Amino acid sequence: MKTERKLEKQARTVRSGYLYILSLALSASRDTAKMDLNMDSNAPHSMGTTIIGVTYNGGVVLGADSRTSTGMYVANRASDKITQLTDNVYVCRSGSAADSQVVSDYVRYFLHQHTIQLGQPATVKVAANLIRLLSYNNKNMLETGLIVGGWDKYEGGKIFGIPLGGTLIEQPFAIGGSGSSYLYGFFDQAWKEGMTKDEAEQLVVKAVSLAIARDGASGGVVRTVVINSEGVTRNFYPGDKLQLWHEELEPQNSLLDILNSPTPEPMNI
Amino acid sequence: MQFMASKQPENSLLGPESDSQRTLYPYVTGTSVVALKYKDGILMAADMGGSYGSTLRYKSVERMKPIGKHSLLGASGEISDFQEILHYLDELILYDNMWDDGNSLGPKEVHNYLTRVMYNRRNKFNPLWNSLVLGGVKNGQKYLGTVSMIGVNFEDNHVATGFGNHLARPILRQEWHENLSFEDGVRLLEKCMRVLLYRDRSAINKLQIAKITEEGSTISQPYSLKTYWEFSAFANPAQGAVGS
Numbered sequence: 001m002k003t004e005r006k007l008e009k010q011a012r013t014v015r016s017g018y019l020y021i022l023s024l025a026l027s028a029s030r031d032t033a034k035m036d037l038n039m040d041s042n043a044p045h046s047m048g049t050t051i052i053g054v055t056y057n058g059g060v061v062l063g064a065d066s067r068t069s070t071g072m073y074v075a076n077r078a079s080d081k082i083t084q085l086t087d088n089v090y091v092c093r094s095g096s097a098a099d100s101q102v103v104s105d106y107v108r109y110f111l112h113q114h115t116i117q118l119g120q121p122a123t124v125k126v127a128a129n130l131i132r133l134l135s136y137n138n139k140n141m142l143e144t145g146l147i148v149g150g151w152d153k154y155e156g157g158k159i160f161g162i163p164l165g166g167t168l169i170e171q172p173f174a175i176g177g178s179g180s181s182y183l184y185g186f187f188d189q190a191w192k193e194g195m196t197k198d199e200a201e202q203l204v205v206k207a208v209s210l211a212i213a214r215d216g217a218s219g220g221v222v223r224t225v226v227i228n229s230e231g232v233t234r235n236f237y238p239g240d241k242l243q244l245w246h247e248e249l250e251p252q253n254s255l256l257d258i259l260n261s262p263t264p265e266p267m268n269i
Numbered sequence: 270m271q272f273m274a275s276k277q278p279e280n281s282l283l284g285p286e287s288d289s290q291r292t293l294y295p296y297v298t299g300t301s302v303v304a305l306k307y308k309d310g311i312l313m314a315a316d317m318g319g320s321y322g323s324t325l326r327y328k329s330v331e332r333m334k335p336i337g338k339h340s341l342l343g344a345s346g347e348i349s350d351f352q353e354i355l356h357y358l359d360e361l362i363l364y365d366n367m368w369d370d371g372n373s374l375g376p377k378e379v380h381n382y383l384t385r386v387m388y389n390r391r392n393k394f395n396p397l398w399n400s401l402v403l404g405g406v407k408n409g410q411k412y413l414g415t416v417s418m419i420g421v422n423f424e425d426n427h428v429a430t431g432f433g434n435h436l437a438r439p440i441l442r443q444e445w446h447e448n449l450s451f452e453d454g455v456r457l458l459e460k461c462m463r464v465l466l467y468r469d470r471s472a473i474n475k476l477q478i479a480k481i482t483e484e485g486s487t488i489s490q491p492y493s494l495k496t497y498w499e500f501s502a503f504a505n506p507a508q509g510a511v512g513s
Contacts, residue, residue: 132349139349165296167296167297167319169348181324184324
């Protein structure tokens with residue numbers, strides 16, 4: 001039974017890869033898309049991206065990769081998946097680009113009104129609950145996993161994960177998107193309570209970089225957003241400035257530089 | 270992020286999806302809940318896992334919550350639906366309190382309310398994907414009931430959901446008796462939870478035990494159970510086996 005399921009799963013992945021390309025070419029793409037989704041129907045399927053949110057003593061650090069893919073093509077290699085909801089609350093988006101954008105837009109609109117009525121900045125919890133309501137009440141139609149992170153004066157830095165289905169879960173750190181599969185073990189080992197801002201940011205950059213190394217649906221640059229009582233800081237780590245991992249080589253301008261260098265490079269197999 | 274078309278095909282006989290919801294599938298799920306009546310009230314146990322398919326994704330999910338003064342609710346299945354049920358019950362308890370008539374909803378009434386909610390949703394082909402365990406004590410009367418996602422409901426001296434039905438209930442049938450002490454009740458639940466830990470793939474080793482009595486309810490801190498692996502047949506499985 002297990003081998004049958006394994007073969008079926010392999011067949012599914014091959015088919016869905018082929019069908020993605022087909023669905024781009026055909027305008028009446030819905031039949032093939034439905035076949036795709038029927039095949040995936042019972043196991044939750046991961047979505048192209050790596051997103052992370054981490055609390056530290058004093059605030060939160062949000063991180064994400066920058067790859068948006070349509071099937072096998074990289075539509076945008078420098079997208080910004082960390083979106084502002086209010087001055088003090090941001091959201092990391094994964095899954096369907098359209099779904100996650102429209103949900104953030106609605107919540108930004110609601111929070112704007114809520115802030116005016118409240119007379120002070122909205123709390124992270126309120127922002128997260130609004131996201132949850134939209135995700136839960138439209139669960140049949142949406143495919144987006146979100147991580148809400150921010151800072152407010154009542155509870156300090158907070159991270160809320162809102163996966164498919166609309167469960168709201170507060171966590172000291174959250175990971176999401178297809179790249180997160182490769183990070184569960186990493187975080188089990190590397191996460192600790194009470195990190196400093198720099199430790200937290202380095203952890204996030206390292207983690208996104210590791211996920212990019214192994215996940216085809218993640219890539220590009222690492223963007224981070226640090227939110228604390230002092231405000232919000234955006235950071236940018238270009239792909240070629242990240243640490244090299246296993247079997248990755250130092251980037252060169254050309255082979256000619258290697259050939260012409262004074263000491264021949266040892267062969268890396 | 271992937272570019273995805275909407276989930277309905279062009280030739281579907283269904284109406285616009287925004288009008289109604291059809292049967293869903295669960296995403297983040299909790300596994301078994303086990304509960305039993307004991308001398309002073311009800312004891313209930315559940316682990317703190319939230320699985321995402323086969324991944325053990327969340328490990329600090331509280332799947333048991335107190336309801337009003339007299340009841341305790343434990344849930345397995347889709348966590349987002351459980352959170353929604355808690356919102357409904359918040360409203361129910363609030364309205365009950367607002368009567369300010371000295372009366373309060375007991376476990377039997379809450380169980381009946383949940384049964385109606387679950388069955389009505391099932392009839393509309395839009396179930397709340399949970400199996401619920403509702404236990405409590407009111408005026409000395411102990412009550413323990415369960416409702417499934419299709420509205421099957423009953424009360425008993427001991428109940429379980431999910432895998433617990435297959436693994437825990439036989440143990441409870443053998444070893445449960447009237448007027449269990451608190452210690453015996455806890456040990457019996459732990460025996461069930463340990464078996465579930467060995468044999469249920471979606472179980473995690475981090476659980477809570479909740480107690481409700483006439484005085485009120487408490488939910489224990491999260492803790493882990495010791496497991497036993499030192500059977501010689503485990504250490505040397507192939508000993509004496511031909512050709513293995």
